[in-house]
Amino acid sequence: MWVDNGDAWLADRAGTRRLPIPPELELEPIAPSEDPRKRFLHLELPPARRLCELWRAAIEGRPTGCVPFATFADGVACVEVVDAIRASAATRGAMVSI
DSSP, X not given: OEEETTEEEEEETTEXXXXXXXXXXXXXXXXXXXXXXXXXXXXHHHHHHHHHHHHHHHHTTOOOTTOOOOOHHHHHHHHHHHHHHHHHHHTTTOOOOO
């Protein structure tokens, strides 16, 4: 799975294909800035803005749609994966169980 020119792509046994973005997940585009301090703003701001919109909806008790929030268990699982990657790298690519 990868992103190329704003499109998400998937390659598997069935072949390579562009993944459709559901309308509720589409982000309003922002033009790139000429200011070098803001060279990634057009990539970073739209998803951050969406996240804030979803947090506000959750705080206000409104539905958040199809986007589930990560849980503490999700965070722990991510840390376990990163720790395993580091342990594998420190042992020249040895398999590490999680």
